[in-house]
Amino acid sequence: QKKFKDPPPPMHVTSIVDGLKHLYMERVRPLESTYRFQDFVTPLLTDSDFNAKPMVMLLGQYSTGKTTFIHHILQRDYPGAHIGPEPTTDRFVVIMHGQDERSVPGNTIAVQADMPFNGLTKFGGSFLSKFECSQLTHPLLEHVTFVDTPGVLSGEKQRTQRSYDFTGVIQWFASKCDLVLLLFDPHKLDISDEFKRVIMALKGHDDKIRVVLNKAHQVDTQQLMRVYGALMWSLGKVLNTPEVVRVYIGSFHDREITPKDEMGKFLFEKEQNDLLADLKDIPRKSCDRKINEFVKRARAAIIHAYIIAHLKKQMPAMLGKAKAQEKLIDNLEEEFAKVQREHHLAAGDFPNVHIFRDTLEGYSIDKFEKLKPRLIQVVDEVLSKDIPDLLRKFRNPYDNL
Amino acid sequence: QKKFKDPPPPMHVTSIVDGLKHLYMERVRPLESTYRFQDFVTPLLTDSDFNAKPMVMLLGQYSTGKTTFIHHILQRDYPGAHIGPEPTTDRFVVIMHGQDERSVPGNTIAVQADMPFNGLTKFGGSFLSKFECSQLTHPLLEHVTFVDTPGVLSGEKQRTQRSYDFTGVIQWFASKCDLVLLLFDPHKLDISDEFKRVIMALKGHDDKIRVVLNKAHQVDTQQLMRVYGALMWSLGKVLNTPEVVRVYIGSFHDREITPKDEMGKFLFEKEQNDLLADLKDIPRKSCDRKINEFVKRARAAIIHAYIIAHLKKQMPAMLGKAKAQEKLIDNLEEEFAKVQREHHLAAGDFPNVHIFRDTLEGYSIDKFEKLKPRLIQVVDEVLSKDIPDLLRKFRNPYDNL
Numbered sequence A, B: 001q002k003k004f005k006d007p008p009p010p011m012h013v014t015s016i017v018d019g020l021k022h023l024y025m026e027r028v029r030p031l032e033s034t035y036r037f038q039d040f041v042t043p044l045l046t047d048s049d050f051n052a053k054p055m056v057m058l059l060g061q062y063s064t065g066k067t068t069f070i071h072h073i074l075q076r077d078y079p080g081a082h083i084g085p086e087p088t089t090d091r092f093v094v095i096m097h098g099q100d101e102r103s104v105p106g107n108t109i110a111v112q113a114d115m116p117f118n119g120l121t122k123f124g125g126s127f128l129s130k131f132e133c134s135q136l137t138h139p140l141l142e143h144v145t146f147v148d149t150p151g152v153l154s155g156e157k158q159r160t161q162r163s164y165d166f167t168g169v170i171q172w173f174a175s176k177c178d179l180v181l182l183l184f185d186p187h188k189l190d191i192s193d194e195f196k197r198v199i200m201a202l203k204g205h206d207d208k209i210r211v212v213l214n215k216a217h218q219v220d221t222q223q224l225m226r227v228y229g230a231l232m233w234s235l236g237k238v239l240n241t242p243e244v245v246r247v248y249i250g251s252f253h254d255r256e257i258t259p260k261d262e263m264g265k266f267l268f269e270k271e272q273n274d275l276l277a278d279l280k281d282i283p284r285k286s287c288d289r290k291i292n293e294f295v296k297r298a299r300a301a302i303i304h305a306y307i308i309a310h311l312k313k314q315m316p317a318m319l320g321k322a323k324a325q326e327k328l329i330d331n332l333e334e335e336f337a338k339v340q341r342e343h344h345l346a347a348g349d350f351p352n353v354h355i356f357r358d359t360l361e362g363y364s365i366d367k368f369e370k371l372k373p374r375l376i377q378v379v380d381e382v383l384s385k386d387i388p389d390l391l392r393k394f395r396n397p398y399d400n401l
């Protein structure tokens, strides 16, 4: 009991994120693992998830300038970078800070406990052989990590030749990222079926998406307006949010760009500055986001515990367990409603009943844990007291920088 | 029989449109009226429908510059025009060519047989009192007629205070028009519920829609891109076609415009010229469209005749008529399928079965006409012979003008 009671000794906590890590490990994680939150909702977090730097992922058709964009931001190539008009980048490359300049293979990086990429092992060996970590020393990389990706292809054939779950990988990265940049160029506007699936896979992370209309200097003003309009027309339908996604129009490239007409002078520069400002703002936003996600996760863990404990309680002590389990699974909607009423919870906070049912079928409800009020009370206190305390004690280190 | 056999005497036909008029009156209309095409599908055409000049309708929120746009195109006010920052135009105004300059009230114009507005009487007296015809001499009006409309309002209250079917009127005009210009301005971008209903009512006339982003000089380039992007974002979802609607960005106003920055110089002028070219092209396109619609209509009339005659044929000679009618109406989908198979027609050419059913319920099927193959054969010949003959004899008078 003792270990849930004391707050983490104050001297060990050096920042908001460090505090969150302690609160999670000592107070939230026990609740999660007791009720198998990791099997039903999302994997348990590790130290490396808290230590990870904010990530920016670049997505787009081949040759839209993703690798060039990273080169432009860093003003240098990352180890293993390839740039060219044909499909060049053939793997997922994480570009991060490191003492030595080197390129680490995916199989190695995925098993390193101090790296936040353990979760990628589930995509199998054929993915890991197309995954790489490129390390270099760079002041920017001390604050942000980039993820370069292989171009999304349009041909069905090329897609089926991919030996791993491309959309799944994108989804995994999107959930870990702070920003997802979708790159288009005026000559590669069409949203292929695979690209559409990729964008759909970003659902739930809409607020992280920014669009870059790159190589804008290659067309004149009137054409650019057409191109930009067509892009918004189709993006609006694919993303299907009322809020308009932010599009940055420009040409992110080292070479001096010569716009077709005067417009570039007025527009591109401003837009490029806006995007850089947005990138610089990531660390600050990332800290806010971590707090926000922590709170959401803790709430979800409590609800999950209530559901599991409720199901367990309905099981008979002796006979008819199989039948009882079947009935519970069939009436899961009703059981959810009972939990909701009993604990005065919001229906919208509950997990998707279909996904939950699918997972549940692989388990024996009888083997679940009973309700342990103490575990829940501890997480309740984290939300009501520990987090506010933490925010009072530390400021977002990036505020007013 | 005789009157359906001879082609219209060649000396009476002076143009493609004139030829269409004769073909319709003498050969298609008899088929339509025999099987009550006008009650089920669309009113019979009159001479005035063929004589009418191409029409351009302007639609948009209040104060987006619709009346100013017409003023700018004509370089003068039309009789009865009002321009101002508050909602000014409170009625539908048809601006057309006329010997005397005057403003004719809606009630008068709607009953004139030589005017194509008879159909508007169905919207009732309270609409007609908000309808007006403004006549003046102007070289442009010899080729095109404009329709100015009251601004679409956003408040639900104001909408319900309209005493006539606004959307219905818009729909009526849209079906008669050659071009529908949707005006937006940077400060009036939102698509209110009423505006959405109005745009929905344009369904089926997507190819006539053009969008004008007016008063573009009021914002700077970067803002304009945002505004334009947001417009495309929401329009794409409302119109929901894969083809992107053409948007003209500019400021249609007599006063010399001073763009916020240099961009206007490059963009607005080109865009304004494009729009004017599009307007000038209307008469030529209108002739092509009339041929196209004539052919579509004649086909629809034949299918309609087959359906009605088929239903009639299923009726018993003596007893049980009410019951037979009920059964036919209930199984209308099946009856449509039978007609389709019997005459080798395309399912997509058939009318909407729900609307057809609703209309049919008001009729006694028994009173319909039997199949008259001769009537259908005549229209078949119009399609296979008379129209091609007509197109060989006359060129589109506006081609290569």
Ligand SMILES: Nc1ncnc2c1ncn2[C@@H]1O[C@H](COP(=O)(O)OP(=O)(O)OP(=O)(O)O)[C@@H](O)[C@H]1O
Residues within 6 Å of the ligand: A060, A061, A062, A063, A064, A065, A066, A067, A068, A069, A082, A083, A084, A085, A086, A087, A088, A089, A090, A149, A150, A151, A152, A214, A215, A216, A250, A251, A252, A253
């Ligand atoms: N802003 C730009 N203006 C003009 N050319 C550009 C720009 N950005 C990139 N390019 C050119 O486009 C080509 C493709 O660039 P790059 O390899 O960076 O694209 P990519 O999106 O990484 O492609 P892939 O998906 O194949 O890895 C290269 O020839 C590069 O020089």
Ligand SMILES: Nc1ncnc2c1ncn2[C@@H]1O[C@H](COP(=O)(O)OP(=O)(O)OP(=O)(O)O)[C@@H](O)[C@H]1O
Residues within 6 Å of the ligand: B060, B061, B062, B063, B064, B065, B066, B067, B068, B069, B082, B083, B084, B085, B086, B087, B088, B089, B090, B149, B150, B151, B152, B214, B215, B216, B250, B251, B252, B253
């Ligand atoms: N291109 C333009 N640039 C700047 N101001 C404009 C422009 N077009 C119109 N205006 C101004 O906007 C106001 C509204 O114009 P107007 O009356 O033509 O709009 P409207 O769409 O016809 O409005 P309503 O629906 O109320 O009839 C007027 O004050 C007019 O001077």
Ligand SMILES: [Mg+2]
Residues within 6 Å of the ligand: A066, A067, A068, A082, A083, A088, A089, A148, A149
């Ligand atoms: Mg690349």
Ligand SMILES: [Mg+2]
Residues within 6 Å of the ligand: B066, B067, B068, B082, B083, B088, B089, B148, B149
């Ligand atoms: Mg007006």
